[in-house]
Amino acid sequence: FAFVNNSIADVLINDARVNRDSNGGLTSGVIESGASDFDNFNNYELVVCGVESDGAPNPFNAPSPGTWDELDNGTCGDLADCQLGIWGRFTDNPDSEEITCSWANSSSVFLAGSYRYSNVDGINPIIDMACTELEGSDLVLRSVSSEPGAQLVTVQIIEVPGNMGTETVLSGPTFAGFAASEVVGGEEVLAILSNSTLDVDGVGFPGLVTPVSDNAARLCVLSLRMATRSVPTMSEWGLISFAAFAGIAGFWFLRRRQATA
Numbered sequence: 001f002a003f004v005n006n007s008i009a010d011v012l013i014n015d016a017r018v019n020r021d022s023n024g025g026l027t028s029g030v031i032e033s034g035a036s037d038f039d040n041f042n043n044y045e046l047v048v049c050g051v052e053s054d055g056a057p058n059p060f061n062a063p064s065p066g067t068w069d070e071l072d073n074g075t076c077g078d079l080a081d082c083q084l085g086i087w088g089r090f091t092d093n094p095d096s097e098e099i100t101c102s103w104a105n106s107s108s109v110f111l112a113g114s115y116r117y118s119n120v121d122g123i124n125p126i127i128d129m130a131c132t133e134l135e136g137s138d139l140v141l142r143s144v145s146s147e148p149g150a151q152l153v154t155v156q157i158i159e160v161p162g163n164m165g166t167e168t169v170l171s172g173p174t175f176a177g178f179a180a181s182e183v184v185g186g187e188e189v190l191a192i193l194s195n196s197t198l199d200v201d202g203v204g205f206p207g208l209v210t211p212v213s214d215n216a217a218r219l220c221v222l223s224l225r226m227a228t229r230s231v232p233t234m235s236e237w238g239l240i241s242f243a244a245f246a247g248i249a250g251f252w253f254l255r256r257r258q259a260t261a
Helices: 234-260
Strands: 004-008 012-021 026-032 044-052 069-076 079-090 098-107 109-118 126-131 133-135 138-141 150-161 166-171 175-185 188-199 208-211 217-224 228-232
Touching (some): 012 166, 012 175, 026 044, 026 109, 044 150, 069 126, 069 150, 069 217, 079 098, 079 150, 079 217, 098 109, 109 188, 138 217
Antiparallel strands (some): 012 109, 026 098, 044 079, 044 109, 069 079, 126 217, 138 208, 150 188, 150 217, 166 175, 175 188
C-alpha cells in the first residue's frame, strides 16, 4: 500500500564565466568552470570555446582536466576559419576549476564561456540539441524541443565588422549570459554570444532559416532536463511512522520481559 511520487525542480544556474585571449599563435586557452555552494542537487557544467584559424577545419580536442561529453565540435558552415566547441559534464567539486580547451592549428583569437547548473537529470541531461547546417544558400537550424522547468541554451560564434575587444557576463538563478569579442585583423572581430534561460512552459526553440551572408557564423541550441527525485507519499509516510512505532513498541516489550524475568 505504499506508492512513490516524483518531485521535480527547475534547472537553476549557479554561476557563469567568460574569457578571451588574442596573444596570437594560440593552440590552447582556459575558462573557469564556475563554482557552487553544493547544497544544490546534480551539478552540471557546460563549457563553450571558439577560435579563428586559417586553413583546414580545426576541430577541438577534448577539454581537460576531467571527462567531458562532446555536444558540438564544428565550423561555421563551409568556412573553416570559424570554430565552435561545446562540452558538458557532471561534477562533485564545489569549487571552480580552470578548464583547458586545445586545438591543432594556431589561432589568433580564443573566446570561451561556461555555465554551472543544479537540478539537472543525472542520466539524460540533454533533452534536445541542434546546430546550424548549410543547406544550399541558407543556414538552417531545426526546432529544438524542451520541457517545463528546463534551461534553454543558445550559443553563437560569428565574425562581424568591428575593431574592439570586449567581454561581459551576467548570472542569476534563472537567466545568465556571456559575450566576448576579439579583433582578428583589420576591421573584423570574432564574437561569441550565449544565453541560458529557464524555459518555464517548455516551449523550446522554433527553428531558424537565414540566408548565408559574408559573415561566418554558427549557432547551436540545446535544452537541459530537470532532475527527478522520489518523494514518499502520505501512505509511505504512514508506513514509515508505523514501522518506527512498531520498533519502539517491540523494544519496550522486550525490556519489560527482561525486567520481569
